[in-house]
Amino acid sequence: MINSYDWEGGNEAMLRFGPDTGPVVLIALPLLEEANRTRALVITVLRMLAGHGIGGALPDLPGTGESLLPTSEMTLEGLRSAFAAAALSLGSRPVHVASIRSGSLIDVQAKAAGRWRLAPQSGPGLLRDLHRVQRVSELGDTKADALVFAGNRLAPALIEALDQPPAATPGPLREVAIQSGQPDPVIEGPALWRRSEPGNDAAFAERIADDIARWIASCDA
Amino acid sequence: MVPEGKVEVEKTVRATLGDVLGLTPERVASFDDETPLFGALPELDSMAVAGLLTELEDRLGILIDDDDIDGETLETFGALTRFASAKALQ
Structure with missing residues:
Protein backbone atom coordinates (compact mmCIF):
# COMPACT_ATOMS: atom_id res chain seq x y z
CA MET A 1 0.00 0.00 0.00
CA ILE A 2 1.28 3.47 -0.82
CA ASN A 3 0.79 5.86 2.03
CA SER A 4 2.33 9.27 2.73
CA TYR A 5 3.62 11.31 5.64
CA ASP A 6 4.12 15.00 6.38
CA TRP A 7 7.34 16.57 7.50
CA GLU A 8 8.21 20.25 7.99
CA GLY A 9 9.27 20.58 4.33
CA GLY A 10 6.25 18.92 2.73
CA ASN A 11 4.74 15.52 2.05
CA GLU A 12 6.45 12.36 0.85
CA ALA A 13 5.27 8.91 -0.20
CA MET A 14 5.72 5.88 2.03
CA LEU A 15 5.24 2.21 1.11
CA ARG A 16 3.47 0.21 3.82
CA PHE A 17 3.54 -3.53 4.49
CA GLY A 18 2.01 -5.99 6.95
CA PRO A 19 -0.39 -5.50 9.85
CA ASP A 20 -1.61 -2.08 11.06
CA THR A 21 -0.97 -2.85 14.70
CA GLY A 22 1.99 -4.11 16.70
CA PRO A 23 5.65 -3.43 15.97
CA VAL A 24 6.61 -1.77 12.69
CA VAL A 25 9.99 -1.60 10.96
CA LEU A 26 10.87 1.73 9.36
CA ILE A 27 13.57 1.41 6.71
CA ALA A 28 16.34 3.89 5.92
CA LEU A 29 17.79 3.02 2.52
CA PRO A 30 21.36 4.04 1.69
CA LEU A 31 21.95 7.37 -0.01
CA LEU A 32 22.14 7.77 -3.80
CA GLU A 33 23.00 4.87 -6.11
CA GLU A 34 23.08 2.23 -3.38
CA ALA A 35 19.40 2.89 -2.70
CA ASN A 36 18.55 1.61 -6.19
CA ARG A 37 20.70 -1.43 -5.66
CA THR A 38 19.13 -2.44 -2.34
CA ARG A 39 15.47 -1.53 -2.85
CA ALA A 40 14.42 -4.93 -4.23
CA LEU A 41 16.13 -6.73 -1.32
CA VAL A 42 14.48 -4.41 1.21
CA ILE A 43 11.01 -4.90 -0.27
CA THR A 44 11.51 -8.67 -0.08
CA VAL A 45 12.58 -8.35 3.56
CA LEU A 46 9.53 -6.20 4.39
CA ARG A 47 7.19 -8.77 2.80
CA MET A 48 8.84 -11.53 4.84
CA LEU A 49 8.54 -9.46 8.02
CA ALA A 50 4.83 -9.10 7.26
CA GLY A 51 4.81 -12.91 7.30
CA HIS A 52 6.22 -12.71 10.84
CA GLY A 53 3.30 -10.40 11.76
CA ILE A 54 5.55 -7.31 11.76
CA GLY A 55 4.55 -4.15 9.91
CA GLY A 56 6.89 -2.34 7.55
CA ALA A 57 7.31 1.16 6.15
CA LEU A 58 9.65 2.40 3.43
CA PRO A 59 9.53 6.19 3.16
CA ASP A 60 10.73 8.33 0.29
CA LEU A 61 12.85 11.06 1.83
CA PRO A 62 13.22 14.62 0.52
CA GLY A 63 15.47 14.37 -2.55
CA THR A 64 15.01 10.57 -2.96
CA GLY A 65 12.55 8.34 -4.80
CA GLU A 66 9.41 10.15 -5.95
CA SER A 67 10.20 13.25 -3.87
CA LEU A 68 9.72 16.54 -5.71
CA LEU A 69 12.86 17.98 -4.12
CA PRO A 70 15.76 17.86 -6.61
CA THR A 71 18.69 15.65 -5.55
CA SER A 72 20.89 18.75 -5.76
CA GLU A 73 18.92 20.29 -2.88
CA MET A 74 19.05 17.25 -0.62
CA THR A 75 20.60 17.87 2.81
CA LEU A 76 21.49 15.46 5.61
CA GLU A 77 19.47 17.61 8.00
CA GLY A 78 16.39 17.36 5.77
CA LEU A 79 16.77 13.58 5.37
CA ARG A 80 17.09 13.11 9.14
CA SER A 81 14.22 15.37 9.97
CA ALA A 82 11.90 13.78 7.41
CA PHE A 83 12.87 10.28 8.58
CA ALA A 84 12.06 11.27 12.18
CA ALA A 85 8.70 12.65 10.98
CA ALA A 86 8.01 9.38 9.13
CA ALA A 87 8.64 7.50 12.41
CA LEU A 88 6.21 9.77 14.29
CA SER A 89 3.58 9.34 11.58
CA LEU A 90 3.39 5.62 12.41
CA GLY A 91 1.57 6.52 15.63
CA SER A 92 1.86 4.83 18.98
CA ARG A 93 3.10 1.45 17.66
CA PRO A 94 6.64 0.43 18.65
CA VAL A 95 8.80 1.72 15.78
CA HIS A 96 11.99 -0.20 15.06
CA VAL A 97 14.40 1.42 12.65
CA ALA A 98 16.35 -0.73 10.19
CA SER A 99 18.94 0.97 8.05
CA ILE A 100 21.08 -0.31 5.23
CA ARG A 101 24.62 1.01 4.67
CA SER A 102 24.62 4.84 4.71
CA GLY A 103 20.98 4.76 5.85
CA SER A 104 22.64 4.67 9.29
CA LEU A 105 23.45 8.37 8.77
CA ILE A 106 19.76 9.17 8.35
CA ASP A 107 18.12 7.21 11.17
CA VAL A 108 19.72 9.13 14.06
CA GLN A 109 16.90 11.54 15.01
CA ALA A 110 14.01 9.11 14.81
CA LYS A 111 12.26 8.15 18.04
CA ALA A 112 12.69 4.37 17.94
CA ALA A 113 12.36 1.33 20.20
CA GLY A 114 15.61 0.09 18.68
CA ARG A 115 17.98 0.49 15.75
CA TRP A 116 19.15 -2.34 13.50
CA ARG A 117 21.83 -1.63 10.90
CA LEU A 118 23.13 -3.73 8.03
CA ALA A 119 26.76 -3.11 7.01
CA PRO A 120 26.62 0.53 8.17
CA GLN A 121 28.73 2.95 6.15
CA SER A 122 30.16 6.13 7.67
CA GLY A 123 29.82 9.55 6.06
CA PRO A 124 33.55 9.78 5.28
CA GLY A 125 33.36 6.22 3.87
CA LEU A 126 30.54 7.26 1.55
CA LEU A 127 32.43 10.41 0.51
CA ARG A 128 35.46 8.31 -0.34
CA ASP A 129 33.27 6.10 -2.53
CA LEU A 130 31.78 9.12 -4.28
CA HIS A 131 35.16 10.65 -5.00
CA ARG A 132 36.46 7.34 -6.32
CA VAL A 133 33.52 6.93 -8.70
CA GLN A 134 34.10 10.50 -9.82
CA ARG A 135 37.79 9.87 -10.52
CA VAL A 136 37.31 6.54 -12.28
CA SER A 137 34.51 7.88 -14.49
CA GLU A 138 36.72 10.88 -15.33
CA LEU A 139 39.30 8.60 -16.93
CA GLY A 140 37.62 8.47 -20.32
CA ASP A 141 35.87 11.79 -19.93
CA THR A 142 36.74 15.44 -19.89
CA LYS A 143 37.12 17.06 -16.51
CA ALA A 144 33.97 16.55 -14.43
CA ASP A 145 32.13 19.11 -12.36
CA ALA A 146 33.43 18.93 -8.77
CA LEU A 147 29.92 18.59 -7.36
CA VAL A 148 28.65 15.94 -9.77
CA PHE A 149 29.11 12.34 -8.58
CA GLN A 164 31.52 14.62 10.07
CA PRO A 165 32.02 12.03 12.81
CA PRO A 166 29.05 9.71 13.44
CA ALA A 167 26.12 11.06 15.42
CA ALA A 168 25.39 9.28 18.69
CA THR A 169 22.06 7.44 18.92
CA PRO A 170 20.09 6.62 22.05
CA GLY A 171 18.58 3.22 22.80
CA PRO A 172 19.27 -0.36 21.77
CA LEU A 173 21.46 -0.81 18.72
CA ARG A 174 22.40 -3.90 16.68
CA GLU A 175 24.90 -3.63 13.85
CA VAL A 176 25.29 -6.56 11.50
CA ALA A 177 28.09 -7.26 9.01
CA ILE A 178 27.89 -9.54 5.97
CA GLN A 179 31.26 -11.20 6.35
CA SER A 180 33.26 -12.58 9.22
CA GLY A 181 36.45 -11.05 10.52
CA GLN A 182 34.64 -8.00 11.81
CA PRO A 183 33.55 -7.35 15.38
CA ASP A 184 29.86 -7.20 14.48
CA PRO A 185 27.60 -10.26 14.26
CA VAL A 186 27.37 -11.63 10.74
CA ILE A 187 24.54 -12.41 8.34
CA GLU A 188 26.19 -13.92 5.31
CA GLY A 189 25.09 -12.51 2.01
CA PRO A 190 26.20 -10.75 -1.16
CA ALA A 191 27.13 -7.04 -1.15
CA LEU A 192 24.20 -6.20 -3.44
CA TRP A 193 24.88 -2.47 -2.92
CA ARG A 194 28.11 -2.80 -4.89
CA ARG A 195 26.53 -4.51 -7.86
CA SER A 196 26.50 -2.61 -11.14
CA GLU A 197 23.05 -4.07 -11.88
CA PRO A 198 20.51 -4.10 -9.04
CA GLY A 199 19.93 -7.65 -7.82
CA ASN A 200 18.04 -9.55 -5.17
CA ASP A 201 18.65 -12.63 -3.03
CA ALA A 202 15.69 -14.35 -1.39
CA ALA A 203 17.78 -16.50 0.96
CA PHE A 204 19.72 -13.44 2.16
CA ALA A 205 16.44 -11.53 2.61
CA GLU A 206 15.09 -14.38 4.72
CA ARG A 207 18.15 -14.36 6.99
CA ILE A 208 17.78 -10.59 7.38
CA ALA A 209 14.05 -10.78 8.14
CA ASP A 210 14.63 -13.55 10.72
CA ASP A 211 17.37 -11.53 12.40
CA ILE A 212 15.24 -8.37 12.54
CA ALA A 213 12.27 -10.34 13.91
CA ARG A 214 14.45 -11.85 16.67
CA TRP A 215 15.95 -8.42 17.41
CA ILE A 216 12.50 -6.86 17.77
CA ALA A 217 11.40 -9.66 20.09
CA SER A 218 14.51 -9.10 22.23
CA CYS A 219 13.91 -5.31 22.37
CA ASP A 220 10.30 -5.81 23.41
CA ALA A 221 11.11 -8.51 25.97
CA MET B 1 53.84 -13.77 5.03
CA VAL B 2 52.78 -17.41 4.79
CA PRO B 3 51.63 -18.79 1.42
CA GLU B 4 48.16 -19.58 2.78
CA GLY B 5 47.66 -15.81 3.01
CA LYS B 6 47.91 -15.64 -0.75
CA VAL B 7 45.32 -18.37 -1.19
CA GLU B 8 43.03 -16.47 1.14
CA VAL B 9 43.50 -13.24 -0.85
CA GLU B 10 42.76 -15.02 -4.13
CA LYS B 11 39.60 -16.46 -2.61
CA THR B 12 38.53 -12.99 -1.50
CA VAL B 13 39.28 -11.40 -4.90
CA ARG B 14 37.25 -14.14 -6.60
CA ALA B 15 34.29 -13.71 -4.26
CA THR B 16 34.42 -9.92 -4.56
CA LEU B 17 34.42 -10.04 -8.36
CA GLY B 18 31.44 -12.38 -8.24
CA ASP B 19 29.52 -10.14 -5.83
CA VAL B 20 30.28 -6.81 -7.47
CA LEU B 21 29.67 -7.97 -11.01
CA GLY B 22 26.82 -10.34 -10.22
CA LEU B 23 28.59 -13.33 -11.81
CA THR B 24 27.53 -16.92 -11.10
CA PRO B 25 29.74 -18.90 -8.67
CA GLU B 26 30.53 -21.33 -11.53
CA ARG B 27 31.77 -18.50 -13.68
CA VAL B 28 34.09 -16.98 -11.07
CA ALA B 29 35.32 -20.45 -10.09
CA SER B 30 36.53 -20.89 -13.68
CA PHE B 31 38.78 -17.80 -13.53
CA ASP B 32 42.51 -18.52 -13.68
CA ASP B 33 45.58 -16.25 -13.79
CA GLU B 34 45.16 -15.64 -17.52
CA THR B 35 41.44 -14.80 -17.50
CA PRO B 36 41.09 -11.30 -18.98
CA LEU B 37 39.04 -8.83 -16.93
CA PHE B 38 38.94 -5.14 -17.88
CA GLY B 39 37.80 -4.77 -21.47
CA ALA B 40 36.76 -8.45 -21.62
CA LEU B 41 33.96 -8.53 -19.04
CA PRO B 42 31.15 -6.20 -20.11
CA GLU B 43 30.01 -6.07 -16.48
CA LEU B 44 33.29 -4.43 -15.44
CA ASP B 45 32.68 -0.81 -16.44
CA SER B 46 34.28 2.17 -14.74
CA MET B 47 31.52 2.41 -12.11
CA ALA B 48 32.01 -1.26 -11.30
CA VAL B 49 35.79 -0.72 -11.05
CA ALA B 50 35.20 1.89 -8.34
CA GLY B 51 32.91 -0.49 -6.43
CA LEU B 52 35.33 -3.38 -6.83
CA LEU B 53 38.27 -1.41 -5.44
CA THR B 54 36.28 -0.17 -2.47
CA GLU B 55 34.92 -3.62 -1.70
CA LEU B 56 38.43 -5.12 -1.89
CA GLU B 57 39.59 -2.47 0.57
CA ASP B 58 36.80 -3.38 2.99
CA ARG B 59 37.28 -7.13 2.75
CA LEU B 60 41.08 -7.22 2.77
CA GLY B 61 41.53 -4.35 5.20
CA ILE B 62 43.76 -2.49 2.75
CA LEU B 63 43.90 1.02 1.31
CA ILE B 64 44.23 1.43 -2.43
CA ASP B 65 45.53 4.69 -3.84
CA ASP B 66 43.70 5.28 -7.11
CA ASP B 67 46.97 6.43 -8.65
CA ASP B 68 48.27 2.86 -8.18
CA ILE B 69 45.56 1.54 -10.50
CA ASP B 70 46.13 1.39 -14.24
CA GLY B 71 44.92 -0.77 -17.13
CA GLU B 72 47.42 -3.52 -16.32
CA THR B 73 46.26 -3.96 -12.74
CA LEU B 74 42.87 -5.02 -14.01
CA GLU B 75 44.00 -6.76 -17.17
CA THR B 76 43.76 -10.33 -15.87
CA PHE B 77 42.53 -12.14 -12.79
CA GLY B 78 46.15 -13.06 -12.01
CA ALA B 79 47.30 -9.43 -12.20
CA LEU B 80 44.49 -8.23 -9.92
CA THR B 81 45.21 -11.00 -7.41
CA ARG B 82 48.94 -10.16 -7.40
CA PHE B 83 48.12 -6.49 -6.85
CA ALA B 84 45.73 -7.31 -3.97
CA SER B 85 48.21 -9.77 -2.40
CA ALA B 86 51.00 -7.22 -2.52
CA LYS B 87 48.76 -4.76 -0.66
CA ALA B 88 47.28 -7.21 1.83
CA LEU B 89 50.38 -9.21 2.69
CA GLN B 90 53.00 -6.48 2.82
Whole structure:
Protein backbone atom coordinates (compact mmCIF):
# COMPACT_ATOMS: atom_id res chain seq x y z
CA MET A 1 0.00 0.00 0.00
CA ILE A 2 1.28 3.47 -0.82
CA ASN A 3 0.79 5.86 2.03
CA SER A 4 2.33 9.27 2.73
CA TYR A 5 3.62 11.31 5.64
CA ASP A 6 4.12 15.00 6.38
CA TRP A 7 7.34 16.57 7.50
CA GLU A 8 8.21 20.25 7.99
CA GLY A 9 9.27 20.58 4.33
CA GLY A 10 6.25 18.92 2.73
CA ASN A 11 4.74 15.52 2.05
CA GLU A 12 6.45 12.36 0.85
CA ALA A 13 5.27 8.91 -0.20
CA MET A 14 5.72 5.88 2.03
CA LEU A 15 5.24 2.21 1.11
CA ARG A 16 3.47 0.21 3.82
CA PHE A 17 3.54 -3.53 4.49
CA GLY A 18 2.01 -5.99 6.95
CA PRO A 19 -0.39 -5.50 9.85
CA ASP A 20 -1.61 -2.08 11.06
CA THR A 21 -0.97 -2.85 14.70
CA GLY A 22 1.99 -4.11 16.70
CA PRO A 23 5.65 -3.43 15.97
CA VAL A 24 6.61 -1.77 12.69
CA VAL A 25 9.99 -1.60 10.96
CA LEU A 26 10.87 1.73 9.36
CA ILE A 27 13.57 1.41 6.71
CA ALA A 28 16.34 3.89 5.92
CA LEU A 29 17.79 3.02 2.52
CA PRO A 30 21.36 4.04 1.69
CA LEU A 31 21.95 7.37 -0.01
CA LEU A 32 22.14 7.77 -3.80
CA GLU A 33 23.00 4.87 -6.11
CA GLU A 34 23.08 2.23 -3.38
CA ALA A 35 19.40 2.89 -2.70
CA ASN A 36 18.55 1.61 -6.19
CA ARG A 37 20.70 -1.43 -5.66
CA THR A 38 19.13 -2.44 -2.34
CA ARG A 39 15.47 -1.53 -2.85
CA ALA A 40 14.42 -4.93 -4.23
CA LEU A 41 16.13 -6.73 -1.32
CA VAL A 42 14.48 -4.41 1.21
CA ILE A 43 11.01 -4.90 -0.27
CA THR A 44 11.51 -8.67 -0.08
CA VAL A 45 12.58 -8.35 3.56
CA LEU A 46 9.53 -6.20 4.39
CA ARG A 47 7.19 -8.77 2.80
CA MET A 48 8.84 -11.53 4.84
CA LEU A 49 8.54 -9.46 8.02
CA ALA A 50 4.83 -9.10 7.26
CA GLY A 51 4.81 -12.91 7.30
CA HIS A 52 6.22 -12.71 10.84
CA GLY A 53 3.30 -10.40 11.76
CA ILE A 54 5.55 -7.31 11.76
CA GLY A 55 4.55 -4.15 9.91
CA GLY A 56 6.89 -2.34 7.55
CA ALA A 57 7.31 1.16 6.15
CA LEU A 58 9.65 2.40 3.43
CA PRO A 59 9.53 6.19 3.16
CA ASP A 60 10.73 8.33 0.29
CA LEU A 61 12.85 11.06 1.83
CA PRO A 62 13.22 14.62 0.52
CA GLY A 63 15.47 14.37 -2.55
CA THR A 64 15.01 10.57 -2.96
CA GLY A 65 12.55 8.34 -4.80
CA GLU A 66 9.41 10.15 -5.95
CA SER A 67 10.20 13.25 -3.87
CA LEU A 68 9.72 16.54 -5.71
CA LEU A 69 12.86 17.98 -4.12
CA PRO A 70 15.76 17.86 -6.61
CA THR A 71 18.69 15.65 -5.55
CA SER A 72 20.89 18.75 -5.76
CA GLU A 73 18.92 20.29 -2.88
CA MET A 74 19.05 17.25 -0.62
CA THR A 75 20.60 17.87 2.81
CA LEU A 76 21.49 15.46 5.61
CA GLU A 77 19.47 17.61 8.00
CA GLY A 78 16.39 17.36 5.77
CA LEU A 79 16.77 13.58 5.37
CA ARG A 80 17.09 13.11 9.14
CA SER A 81 14.22 15.37 9.97
CA ALA A 82 11.90 13.78 7.41
CA PHE A 83 12.87 10.28 8.58
CA ALA A 84 12.06 11.27 12.18
CA ALA A 85 8.70 12.65 10.98
CA ALA A 86 8.01 9.38 9.13
CA ALA A 87 8.64 7.50 12.41
CA LEU A 88 6.21 9.77 14.29
CA SER A 89 3.58 9.34 11.58
CA LEU A 90 3.39 5.62 12.41
CA GLY A 91 1.57 6.52 15.63
CA SER A 92 1.86 4.83 18.98
CA ARG A 93 3.10 1.45 17.66
CA PRO A 94 6.64 0.43 18.65
CA VAL A 95 8.80 1.72 15.78
CA HIS A 96 11.99 -0.20 15.06
CA VAL A 97 14.40 1.42 12.65
CA ALA A 98 16.35 -0.73 10.19
CA SER A 99 18.94 0.97 8.05
CA ILE A 100 21.08 -0.31 5.23
CA ARG A 101 24.62 1.01 4.67
CA SER A 102 24.62 4.84 4.71
CA GLY A 103 20.98 4.76 5.85
CA SER A 104 22.64 4.67 9.29
CA LEU A 105 23.45 8.37 8.77
CA ILE A 106 19.76 9.17 8.35
CA ASP A 107 18.12 7.21 11.17
CA VAL A 108 19.72 9.13 14.06
CA GLN A 109 16.90 11.54 15.01
CA ALA A 110 14.01 9.11 14.81
CA LYS A 111 12.26 8.15 18.04
CA ALA A 112 12.69 4.37 17.94
CA ALA A 113 12.36 1.33 20.20
CA GLY A 114 15.61 0.09 18.68
CA ARG A 115 17.98 0.49 15.75
CA TRP A 116 19.15 -2.34 13.50
CA ARG A 117 21.83 -1.63 10.90
CA LEU A 118 23.13 -3.73 8.03
CA ALA A 119 26.76 -3.11 7.01
CA PRO A 120 26.62 0.53 8.17
CA GLN A 121 28.73 2.95 6.15
CA SER A 122 30.16 6.13 7.67
CA GLY A 123 29.82 9.55 6.06
CA PRO A 124 33.55 9.78 5.28
CA GLY A 125 33.36 6.22 3.87
CA LEU A 126 30.54 7.26 1.55
CA LEU A 127 32.43 10.41 0.51
CA ARG A 128 35.46 8.31 -0.34
CA ASP A 129 33.27 6.10 -2.53
CA LEU A 130 31.78 9.12 -4.28
CA HIS A 131 35.16 10.65 -5.00
CA ARG A 132 36.46 7.34 -6.32
CA VAL A 133 33.52 6.93 -8.70
CA GLN A 134 34.10 10.50 -9.82
CA ARG A 135 37.79 9.87 -10.52
CA VAL A 136 37.31 6.54 -12.28
CA SER A 137 34.51 7.88 -14.49
CA GLU A 138 36.72 10.88 -15.33
CA LEU A 139 39.30 8.60 -16.93
CA GLY A 140 37.62 8.47 -20.32
CA ASP A 141 35.87 11.79 -19.93
CA THR A 142 36.74 15.44 -19.89
CA LYS A 143 37.12 17.06 -16.51
CA ALA A 144 33.97 16.55 -14.43
CA ASP A 145 32.13 19.11 -12.36
CA ALA A 146 33.43 18.93 -8.77
CA LEU A 147 29.92 18.59 -7.36
CA VAL A 148 28.65 15.94 -9.77
CA PHE A 149 29.11 12.34 -8.58
CA ALA A 150 28.13 9.55 -10.96
CA GLY A 151 25.56 11.82 -12.56
CA ASN A 152 24.17 13.23 -9.30
CA ARG A 153 24.68 16.90 -8.53
CA LEU A 154 25.01 17.26 -4.77
CA ALA A 155 24.72 20.30 -2.50
CA PRO A 156 27.99 21.50 -0.95
CA ALA A 157 26.20 21.42 2.43
CA LEU A 158 25.52 17.68 2.01
CA ILE A 159 29.16 16.96 1.16
CA GLU A 160 30.24 18.95 4.20
CA ALA A 161 27.78 17.21 6.52
CA LEU A 162 28.92 13.76 5.35
CA ASP A 163 32.47 14.57 6.39
CA GLN A 164 31.52 14.62 10.07
CA PRO A 165 32.02 12.03 12.81
CA PRO A 166 29.05 9.71 13.44
CA ALA A 167 26.12 11.06 15.42
CA ALA A 168 25.39 9.28 18.69
CA THR A 169 22.06 7.44 18.92
CA PRO A 170 20.09 6.62 22.05
CA GLY A 171 18.58 3.22 22.80
CA PRO A 172 19.27 -0.36 21.77
CA LEU A 173 21.46 -0.81 18.72
CA ARG A 174 22.40 -3.90 16.68
CA GLU A 175 24.90 -3.63 13.85
CA VAL A 176 25.29 -6.56 11.50
CA ALA A 177 28.09 -7.26 9.01
CA ILE A 178 27.89 -9.54 5.97
CA GLN A 179 31.26 -11.20 6.35
CA SER A 180 33.26 -12.58 9.22
CA GLY A 181 36.45 -11.05 10.52
CA GLN A 182 34.64 -8.00 11.81
CA PRO A 183 33.55 -7.35 15.38
CA ASP A 184 29.86 -7.20 14.48
CA PRO A 185 27.60 -10.26 14.26
CA VAL A 186 27.37 -11.63 10.74
CA ILE A 187 24.54 -12.41 8.34
CA GLU A 188 26.19 -13.92 5.31
CA GLY A 189 25.09 -12.51 2.01
CA PRO A 190 26.20 -10.75 -1.16
CA ALA A 191 27.13 -7.04 -1.15
CA LEU A 192 24.20 -6.20 -3.44
CA TRP A 193 24.88 -2.47 -2.92
CA ARG A 194 28.11 -2.80 -4.89
CA ARG A 195 26.53 -4.51 -7.86
CA SER A 196 26.50 -2.61 -11.14
CA GLU A 197 23.05 -4.07 -11.88
CA PRO A 198 20.51 -4.10 -9.04
CA GLY A 199 19.93 -7.65 -7.82
CA ASN A 200 18.04 -9.55 -5.17
CA ASP A 201 18.65 -12.63 -3.03
CA ALA A 202 15.69 -14.35 -1.39
CA ALA A 203 17.78 -16.50 0.96
CA PHE A 204 19.72 -13.44 2.16
CA ALA A 205 16.44 -11.53 2.61
CA GLU A 206 15.09 -14.38 4.72
CA ARG A 207 18.15 -14.36 6.99
CA ILE A 208 17.78 -10.59 7.38
CA ALA A 209 14.05 -10.78 8.14
CA ASP A 210 14.63 -13.55 10.72
CA ASP A 211 17.37 -11.53 12.40
CA ILE A 212 15.24 -8.37 12.54
CA ALA A 213 12.27 -10.34 13.91
CA ARG A 214 14.45 -11.85 16.67
CA TRP A 215 15.95 -8.42 17.41
CA ILE A 216 12.50 -6.86 17.77
CA ALA A 217 11.40 -9.66 20.09
CA SER A 218 14.51 -9.10 22.23
CA CYS A 219 13.91 -5.31 22.37
CA ASP A 220 10.30 -5.81 23.41
CA ALA A 221 11.11 -8.51 25.97
CA MET B 1 53.84 -13.77 5.03
CA VAL B 2 52.78 -17.41 4.79
CA PRO B 3 51.63 -18.79 1.42
CA GLU B 4 48.16 -19.58 2.78
CA GLY B 5 47.66 -15.81 3.01
CA LYS B 6 47.91 -15.64 -0.75
CA VAL B 7 45.32 -18.37 -1.19
CA GLU B 8 43.03 -16.47 1.14
CA VAL B 9 43.50 -13.24 -0.85
CA GLU B 10 42.76 -15.02 -4.13
CA LYS B 11 39.60 -16.46 -2.61
CA THR B 12 38.53 -12.99 -1.50
CA VAL B 13 39.28 -11.40 -4.90
CA ARG B 14 37.25 -14.14 -6.60
CA ALA B 15 34.29 -13.71 -4.26
CA THR B 16 34.42 -9.92 -4.56
CA LEU B 17 34.42 -10.04 -8.36
CA GLY B 18 31.44 -12.38 -8.24
CA ASP B 19 29.52 -10.14 -5.83
CA VAL B 20 30.28 -6.81 -7.47
CA LEU B 21 29.67 -7.97 -11.01
CA GLY B 22 26.82 -10.34 -10.22
CA LEU B 23 28.59 -13.33 -11.81
CA THR B 24 27.53 -16.92 -11.10
CA PRO B 25 29.74 -18.90 -8.67
CA GLU B 26 30.53 -21.33 -11.53
CA ARG B 27 31.77 -18.50 -13.68
CA VAL B 28 34.09 -16.98 -11.07
CA ALA B 29 35.32 -20.45 -10.09
CA SER B 30 36.53 -20.89 -13.68
CA PHE B 31 38.78 -17.80 -13.53
CA ASP B 32 42.51 -18.52 -13.68
CA ASP B 33 45.58 -16.25 -13.79
CA GLU B 34 45.16 -15.64 -17.52
CA THR B 35 41.44 -14.80 -17.50
CA PRO B 36 41.09 -11.30 -18.98
CA LEU B 37 39.04 -8.83 -16.93
CA PHE B 38 38.94 -5.14 -17.88
CA GLY B 39 37.80 -4.77 -21.47
CA ALA B 40 36.76 -8.45 -21.62
CA LEU B 41 33.96 -8.53 -19.04
CA PRO B 42 31.15 -6.20 -20.11
CA GLU B 43 30.01 -6.07 -16.48
CA LEU B 44 33.29 -4.43 -15.44
CA ASP B 45 32.68 -0.81 -16.44
CA SER B 46 34.28 2.17 -14.74
CA MET B 47 31.52 2.41 -12.11
CA ALA B 48 32.01 -1.26 -11.30
CA VAL B 49 35.79 -0.72 -11.05
CA ALA B 50 35.20 1.89 -8.34
CA GLY B 51 32.91 -0.49 -6.43
CA LEU B 52 35.33 -3.38 -6.83
CA LEU B 53 38.27 -1.41 -5.44
CA THR B 54 36.28 -0.17 -2.47
CA GLU B 55 34.92 -3.62 -1.70
CA LEU B 56 38.43 -5.12 -1.89
CA GLU B 57 39.59 -2.47 0.57
CA ASP B 58 36.80 -3.38 2.99
CA ARG B 59 37.28 -7.13 2.75
CA LEU B 60 41.08 -7.22 2.77
CA GLY B 61 41.53 -4.35 5.20
CA ILE B 62 43.76 -2.49 2.75
CA LEU B 63 43.90 1.02 1.31
CA ILE B 64 44.23 1.43 -2.43
CA ASP B 65 45.53 4.69 -3.84
CA ASP B 66 43.70 5.28 -7.11
CA ASP B 67 46.97 6.43 -8.65
CA ASP B 68 48.27 2.86 -8.18
CA ILE B 69 45.56 1.54 -10.50
CA ASP B 70 46.13 1.39 -14.24
CA GLY B 71 44.92 -0.77 -17.13
CA GLU B 72 47.42 -3.52 -16.32
CA THR B 73 46.26 -3.96 -12.74
CA LEU B 74 42.87 -5.02 -14.01
CA GLU B 75 44.00 -6.76 -17.17
CA THR B 76 43.76 -10.33 -15.87
CA PHE B 77 42.53 -12.14 -12.79
CA GLY B 78 46.15 -13.06 -12.01
CA ALA B 79 47.30 -9.43 -12.20
CA LEU B 80 44.49 -8.23 -9.92
CA THR B 81 45.21 -11.00 -7.41
CA ARG B 82 48.94 -10.16 -7.40
CA PHE B 83 48.12 -6.49 -6.85
CA ALA B 84 45.73 -7.31 -3.97
CA SER B 85 48.21 -9.77 -2.40
CA ALA B 86 51.00 -7.22 -2.52
CA LYS B 87 48.76 -4.76 -0.66
CA ALA B 88 47.28 -7.21 1.83
CA LEU B 89 50.38 -9.21 2.69
CA GLN B 90 53.00 -6.48 2.82
